[in-house]
Amino acid sequence: MSAGYTLSPAAPRASAAVISAAKADAAVEWARSRKGSPYGYGADGPNRFDCSGLTRWVYSRVGRSLPHSSSAQVSRTERIRKENRRRGDLVFFYSHGGIYHVAIYPGRGYIWHASRPGTPVQRVKPWTSSLFYGRVK
8 A cells, every 4th residue: 555554552532533534535545446356245354245344344444443234334424415526435325224335434425335246345325325434433
């Protein structure tokens, strides 16, 4: 990875503190580094991913632990209004049945995600407006 971020012991912090912009930027670079990796149901890297496996793996690179489920990852974020989103925020997709997908926001209206079998990790525009943003705590 070329983001210039390395993991090192961190000072103690409150568990509810949101992630720094520098770590969020590094998370985006980690996501970008997985471009083209194949989808794998239940996979969490480093070479195959499902949606929450990608976000889990990416955030583990910057020292944050996320569960392997898009609906469980919501509880590890602070909800963010669309106009306040920033690089590295998680993007949660929902329908009548609840949250069904998670991705990483790299800026400019795009997402990095692992979507389905046969489609590798890629950067795309969201396909629906049924989504919201969360900043990792």
